[in-house]
Amino acid sequence: MRTTIYDVALHAGVSISTVSLALNSPNRVKPATLQRILAAADELQYVPKAEAVVRARRGVRRIGVMAPFTSYPSFSRRLNGVIKALRDDAWEIVLYDQESAAFTLPSLASIPLTNKLDGLIVMALPIDDPSADRILRQKLATVLVEVQRPGFSSVTIDDAAGGRLAARLLLERGHTRFGFIGEQKETADVTLPAESRLEAYGQTLAAAGHPLSPDRVLAVPHAMQPAREAAHVxxxxxxxxxxxxxxxDVLAGGVLKAARERGLRVPQDLAVIGFDDAEIAEHLGLTTIRQPLEESGEIAAETLVKQLTIPDPTLRHVTLNLTLVERETA
Incomplete structure (x- = not known):
């Protein structure tokens, strides 16, 4: 028999009205209660019947975009790419802001199960197994950016290649003592892009006879001030x-501030390389690894539209190239 909202309420130990509120306005439900309801819905494989009927009857031409917009400036440029790709096709874009990509969370809990979305783009956010299963079960077309997962189309970069580019440039400049400052993980079950960059960076330095000492690798919260403090260490x-x-580039800005406070000349006394080529990089004269931010958003949107308009589309996986941008800091 088909699972109903009554079954979910009974399984979660809450009222039917609370389940309805969780499905339609999850931000109005206490987090612990919401997670209990979602867990019950996932376990019972519940899909709202009314929304299934609506989705089968017609599209609402609405696409959701979920990303840590307020924490990482680079995501506004990815959003520009999405807007550019959808501008001429009258798609409505709904934004879902998440605090950070540094920890696993049931990020899709902020999207109502009954929300009328034709498709979803998730940028650089880890998706837990229940949320991924929920998306696939509801047949909600979804494209991931900077993250890969079985069953989903994706747009990514080769983070390891970025680490190698940085190491090779610094070796060419004659450096023999190196450091790395990355983003701090909040939970162990998350794999951050910084880890792949760091691994390739260290391997390239070691192959050249200059291994990266573990005490010269520091992880900090994603902000300039913690990066400045780590650089001083x-x-x-x-x-x-x-x-x-x-x-x-945000963390690189903190390193440059620490260097200035110590009276160090950049790049003569200290070379600094960032990653992304965000707007701040050009203003700082920062040498950085450029990733095609707007292009990643544009390709993600185009891929999603194809999934929505082509019968039985195949999954698409795109890896974009990185470019070394040499400025004054290295």
Missing amino acids: LLGSPEPPTAIFTHD
Whole structure:
């Protein structure tokens, strides 16, 4: 028999009205209660019947985009790519902001199960297994950006290639003492892009005879101030690094501030390389690894529209190229 809202309410130990509120306006339900209801819905494989009928009858021409917009400036440029791709086709775009990509959370809990979305783009956010199963069960067309998962189309970059680019440039500049500042993980079950960048960075340095010491690798919350403090730790050591590669341009900005406070010349005394080529990079004269931010959003949107308009579309996986942008800091 088909699972109903009554079954979900009974299984979660809440009222039918609370389940209805959770399905339609999840932000109005206490997080613990919402998770209990979603867990019950997932376990019972519940799909709202009314929404299934609506989705089968006609599209609502509405696409959701979920990303950590307020925490990472680069995502506004990815959103520009999405808007550009959809501008001429009268798609409505609904934004869902998430705090961080540094920890696993049931991020899709903020999207009502009964919300009328034709499709969804999820940018750089880890999706837990229940949420992924829920998307697939509801047949909600979804494209992932900077994340890969079986059953989903994706648009990614080669983070390891970025680490190699940074290491090779610094080696060419004659550096022998290196550091790395990355983003701090909140939970162990998340794999951040910084980890792939760091691994390739370290491997390339080791192959050249200059292994990266573990005490010169620091992880901090994603903000300039923690990066500045970490840079002071590295630069205050007995044999400080003469080159630091960071997870992204925001953290690189913190390193540059610490270098200025110590009276170090950049790049003569300290070379700094960031990642992304966000708007701040050009203003800082920052050498960085550029990833095609707008293009990733544009391709994600185009891929999603194809999934919505082509019968039985095949999954698409696109890996975009990175470019080394040399400016004043390295």
